[in-house]
Amino acid sequence: MTRVTPVRTARGALALLAVATAVPSIGAAQRSTTPSAMSTSAKRSEWLLVNTVEQGWDSNVRYLSTADADYISQGRSALSVLHIRPRGRVAVRAAGALVRYRDLKDFNAFTYDLGLDGNRRFSAVVTGFAGVGYQKRLSTDVVGLAGLPLLALSNQTTFSAATGIERRISSTTTGSVEFGYSSTTFDTPALRPGNALTGKGQLRHLYGRRSAISLLTEVQDGASQGIPLAAQGLSAGWEPSLGQAQAKFVAGATRISTGAAARVIATGAAQLSDSVGRGILAAGVSRGVSQAFGIGQLLTNDVATLTYDFQARRGNFVTVAAALASSAPSAGAGTTFRSSSVTAGLRRVLRSGVTAGASASYRQRKDIAVASGLAANLALGYTLGSR
DSSP states (O other), X not given: OOOOOOOSSGGGGGOOOOOTTOOOOBTTOOSOSSOOOOOOOSOEEEEEEEEXXXXXXXXXXXXXXXXXXXXXXXXXXXXXXXXXXXXXXXXXXXXXXXXXXXXXXXXXXXXXXXXXXXXXXXXXXXXXXXEEEEEEEETTOOOOSTTOOOOOSOEEXXXXXXXXXXXXXXXXXXXXXXXXXXXXXXXXXXXXXXXXXXXXXXXXXXXXXXXEEEEEEEEEEEXXXXXXXXXXXXXXXXXXXXXXXXXXXXXXXXXXXXXXXXXXXXXXXXEEEEEEXXXXXXEEEEEEEEEETBTTEEEEEEEEEEEEEEEOGGGOEEEEEEEEEEEEETTSOSOOEEEEEEEEEEEEEOTTSEEEEEEEEEEEEEXXXXXXXXXXXXXXXXXXXXX
């Protein structure tokens, strides 16, 4: 069961389609798995307070076969505190939001997000990190991995934790390992709870001035109502030097097992970005496998994205983005979820420390039923001075 709701924050422009707390995609997550050692020569703390208000419209709130539209208002406040020390950092986040439906008042909710994470440089070549988070939110109020279907409306509770370590093997080679756990429950039997243990390992080697190759392996062991959801992926990446442009290519395979005969699926990604005019144009395609909490399946996600981030007149920054996605059960049978989205956002950073922004978005789904969403929001943030 899926539905469409507006993007909740301007930061969601690059990740428009998501499943509630989906585990990072196996075979498609092509990033360094742990933070690199920080160059922190002085102690300081940074505080960031962001307030957002949004008015949205949803054509199919309950995701029924017939229209069930309503207007949605949301007010959100988020506080982030970052403490930086010579050998590491600690970050704390706390956010809360009030969500109000004009007609379907039973869905009104208070949501919150609490988290703590940090890293520490144990030596000149070894850095470790750990993090933990707890969230209560509406299952539709999720901005995460692009391409995964949104869920039917429900109150969702999620606990997650991760830890890992990175070691610099030489001046050009680093290795890292990471372990994570996630558990999600819902207040309706229509959505399936689930949990997952994940493990990742990566080896990355730099060559030339701006080029790199990498090897990534990922293992996921999860379950949903007694159904095993396991996957193992292996991929290789290449980041060639293309002048001023940046490119990344990944090719690999993922083996999945859901209680029936195991299958092997080709996975990978291609990303390219370059300067165009006064901004950066980026395009990408990817295929990955992720567990979809609420749906209780492993999904194969094919995603295409296009973004343009540029500086407009008088110091304003504008971002426009579009995405097409298709998610199908990795086991080979079931509904294929299709979606598309377009967003535009404007932001401006003032010398006083105030950041102002506005964004608008449109999303549509065409699978079990047709649903679309429109949203517009205003955001006001303030950064307290470092100390």
